[in-house]
Amino acid sequence: MSFPWLGGDRFEQELLAEFATHNVAYLARQKERLKPFFDTVEKNPLTDDQMDGCICMDDAVQIVAAAGSGKTSTMVARVGYALHEGLVKPEQILVLAFNRAVAEELQSRINARLAGFAGIDAVTVKTFNAFGLGVIGKATGRKPSLAEWAEPGRDGAMIVEIIDDMRSSDDKFRHDWDLFRTVFGRDIGSWNEPAQANAYRDGRRGILTANGEIVKSEEERMIADWLFYHGVHYQYERPYEHDTATEHHRQYRPDFFYPEIDLYHEHFALNEKGQAPAHFGGDYLDGVRWKRELHAEKGTRLFETTSYEIRNADGFANLAAELKRSGILLQYGPDRQTKGQRPVTTEQLAATIRIFQQHVKSNGLSHQQLREAAAKDTRGHADRLTRFLALFERIADEWERRLREADCIDFDDMLLMAIDHIESGRFASPYMMVLADEFQDTSRAKVRLLKALLTNAGEEAHLCVVGDDWQGINRFAGADISVMTEFEKVFDNSTRLMLSTTFRCPAQLCEASSAFVQANPRQIRKTVETTNSYTKKSLHAFAAETQSLALARLEQDLQSMYDFARSGRLNTDSGDRISVMMLGRYNNDEPRGWQRWKRRFGDLLSIEYRTVHSSKGLEADYVMLLNVVEGMMGFPSQITDDPILQIAMPEPDPYPLAEERRLFYVALTRARRQVRIYTLFDSPSRFLIELARTGAVEIETEEGVLSPCPKCGCGTMRRYDGQYGPFEACSTHPRCDFKRNLSVESPRVAAPSNRVRIAHPMSAGDSCPTCGDGLMVVRSGGAYQPFLACSGYPSCKTTAALDGGTEGGATRARTLPG
Structure with missing residues (x-):
């Protein structure tokens, strides 16, 4: 808030200080006067933070609510406070929710807890989509037809159908799609970032190729996969034909060798200036020179590629030309049977396309604007971005053609149409008080809708949004976390309040999970306190040799819990069964046959399986977090959190795997007592190693404890x-x-x-x-x-x-x- 008419910073600061003093006194008076109301409006008396969230009626209020801090109670009580004080009438209140289930819960809670207010059923509680449809209906007298195949849960299938149809009818599209899927489908990180190993085989740790080798970098993996799918016979790191071993150096092993044409291929991690990444050390360039001189001295043929070439289109074209010139026939075959890493599937890549499309439409971006954003990308893989956008443009254009052909719109179109009707005045908003739940899951288009409602209703309208940027995990549905973290830039004269007391997690989990998620500097800073008095160790981790042994340990832990419950040493305050929530990153992390555990332990333990995404808003006494391993389909997932999505966002989050980090935080904060994490000895997740490195958890095994490497923080120490x-x-x-x-x-x-x-x-x-x-x-x-x-x-x-x-x-x- 600023007052330029005051003529100087000094007067402005004095006025703001006076406002602050007045507000503090006003809040105190209101809390004291309305204590009976705040003590009874919900099942439990409201905390000071919750009361502040009810009383503050600034133009735009943001309530940042920690996991388990009672945000729904605060929203219900805020509606009740406004009615109690006569600030608005029930029909002037609009509550918007992210999905239908949340909307139904809010409607039910408002009707039940505020039943004493006349006309309470006139409060409007809707999802954004349902509200948008209603706006269009009132403005035009006719609701538009929404394409059924564009509904959430069905839209991905239509993207796959479009891709399949285009692959069948267009040879070039089929080739470009399959090449991207098999070779370019996975993000390879920035040039100057250390590679993250995802496999261990035959005494080697590194990156797994389609052909089954373990290579040292993602760029080498791309080259190996390109060769494999083009039918080129190669040998990875075959010993050089001349002896070079000395007392201090092992035998030289060039990156690739093509035996049919007697050609060595070295891939050098060099940028356009011939520089190596800083973390490689000063002797890397000496090694490059030594290799070049060695081949020249021995008369062996050497072909070179560099990081810059591979990342900027020339590398693979030059490689193809050299192989063809030497007599190698390139025969691309996307369906070759792999011995190692499988390619990204059409369904997986289609999901990324759909997420990208939602952000593009929400932000009103044209194909040209996307190309310009890609040209400014600093991650340094222009070739991948160019190939992706070429595919996306074809698919997006066909999506729009099918909508026109069916005389339908999709949900993104519908929201934009509703915004236009509100902004133009064709829809007159009766709402003086607007609340938006789960604001961290809001898109830029939904922010435009909220702004339009405030402007349309006039100066007396108020907005209150409630959410937790730490739990922003719905980018796949078009959510843009920056509208939460940059709220003060999005809405003028805004106020940020905190709900920082959780009623769920014990202190150790609060501390560990808060530190973990705030490693991303873009997350809103807050200190979470708890009312939970549980004092035992609340975070455990176990590393097994195999997946079956990890599940055996899980079953053993369930048996121990059951035995303790049967002996009376483990129970709940309510006397109900002990609740156990097994969580996985994916649906296929669900243990096979786990229902036998429900039958075996069901009289004392209430056991269920959920994905982490579906667990949001839920809680249990104990959380068992499964398959927390490193890899493309591990946790963190290296497919769904693809950085390519950032070019469709006005305020991209450059922090690596930011959404996966928030998802891991959600998993950690479902528990009222303990979280138990299960991983594999050879491939513990980088997230788990990070927790161990900070002292939040020990990774136990059958024989001891895995200690994180104090230098790189990515590996674990071996004796x-x-x-x-x-x-x-x-x-x-x-x-x-x-x-x-x-x-x-x-x-x-x-x-x-x-x-x-x-x-x-x-x-x-x-x-x-x-x-x-x-x-x-x-x-x-x-x-x-x-x-x-x-x-x-x-x-x-x-x-x-x-x-x-x-x-x-x-x-x-x-x-x-x-």
């Missing part, structure tokens, strides 16, 4: 017995080279016996001279004296004498039998 004693190394090696020596008495870091971690030369051991991936570590047993063996056993069975003796400069090595 090895080296020639000079025990040591620990980061599981992401060679991406992270952190190591530290341990005392002999140090506890062994959990590591299943058949899951030896990869580690390269460190002070405690030498690099394996055979595979180059493992580390020579001390082994003993049977008839053998202590000896050195590759840490990659059993994939690599190389051993060496403990004294490290050499013959002609080479390590004396033998191969283990079997």
Whole structure:
């Protein structure tokens, strides 16, 4: 709020200070005078924060409500307060909700709790969509026809149908769609971001390709997948044909080798200026020069690509030209059977297209505006954006053609039509008090509608929005979190209030979840307090070797809870059954046959399964969070939170996986007592490692505790017995080279016996001279004296004498039998 007519900042500040003092005194008087009302309007007396949310009638009020803080009670009480004080009549109140279920709950609560007010049933409670249809009907005398296939839940199927029809009738579209899906379908991050491993195989951790190799970067994965789907025979990191191993360096392994044409291919992580990412270290460019000079000296053929080329269209064109020139026939086949990472499906990519389309229509963006936004994108993968937009434009145009052909509109069109009728005055708004629930799930178009209602109704109209930006998880439905976080920029003369006391989560969960979600600096800062007196440890995590063992541990935990409940040591205050909510990121995370647990434990435990999205607004005594692993379809999902959506948003959130972080926060805050997280030993989620790194949780295993790497924070520490004693190394090696020596008495870091971690030369051991991936570590047993063996056993069975003796400069090595 500003007052330029006052003539200076000093007077303005004094006036604002006087307003603040007056408001504080007014709030105190109102709370005292209306205490009987605030104590009885809802089932429990309102808190101070809730009363503030009822009394404040500034032009635009934003109530930021923590999870479990009683926002619905506040909305009901605000309606009651306005009626009690005679500020508005029931027919002048409009309450807008995100979905039908919430609207029905609000209507029911208002009618029940405020039944004593005459005409209470005249309060209008609707979803945005239902309200928009009503506006059009009143303004024109005729409601428009909405395409049934455009309804939420059915719209994705129409996108798939459009794609299938166009693939059948247009060879170029089919090729472009399938190539994007198989090679470009996954975001690869920014050039200067460290790669996030998503797989572990044969002693290697990295990125899984379609052909089943583990490669070091997403760019290498793209190249490998492009080669695979074009039918090109290649070998990844095959040892160079000339011996280059020295005492300090392993044998040189070029990135790709094409045996049919005797061609080596190195992919260098260089930008357009020939610079390497800062986290690569200063010796990377020396390595590039060494490789070039080596090939020139030995007379071997070398082809190069760079990050800049691969990300900006020239790289794959140059690769195709070189292979064709050398006699390789390129035969693209999108249906080739993969040995490793499966491609993004048409259904998955269609879902991204539909989300993108909703944001485009809500924000009124043209194809040209999207191209301009893509040109300004700073993530540095212009080729992917260009290919995506070309596909999107074809699909979006066909969507609009089908709407015209059916003489129908979709929900985005309907909302824009309603806005036009309100802004033009063809609809006269009777509403002097407008409330909007779940405001974090609001789109830019819905904000325009709210603004239009205020302007239409006149200066006396008030707006109050309630929501929690920490729980903004509906970008797939067109939501734009920035309307919540930038509320003061969207609405003039706005006021922000907080509901910061939760009635649900115990203190440890409040602290851990709040710190986790606020790692994104764009989230609204707040400190959450709790009335929950639960003081036991409320956050647990367990890492198993396999998915079946993780489910076995889950069943074991349920059995323990059941036994405690049967003995009377575990119960609820109400005397009801203990509620247990199993949560998964996806529908297919649902454990097979889990209904047997309902039958087995159902007399004392109330067990259900939900996706995290469907759990919002719900709670349980115990939450079991399943399959919290790293990977494309893990948690975080690396498909649904695609950064490509950002170019359709006026205020993009550049923080990595921001929506997935908020979704994880929602999962953590469903519990009244405990959250138990289940993961896999080889691929714990980066979110779980982050919680462990901050001390919020310990990742337990059958044999110990996994400790996060203190250097990179992405991997976990693994113990090895080296020639000079025990040591620990980061599981992401060679991406992270952190190591530290341990005392002999140090506890062994959990590591299943058949899951030896990869580690390269460190002070405690030498690099394996055979595979180059493992580390020579001390082994003993049977008839053998202590000896050195590759840490990659059993994939690599190389051993060496403990004294490290050499013959002609080479390590004396033998191969283990079997």
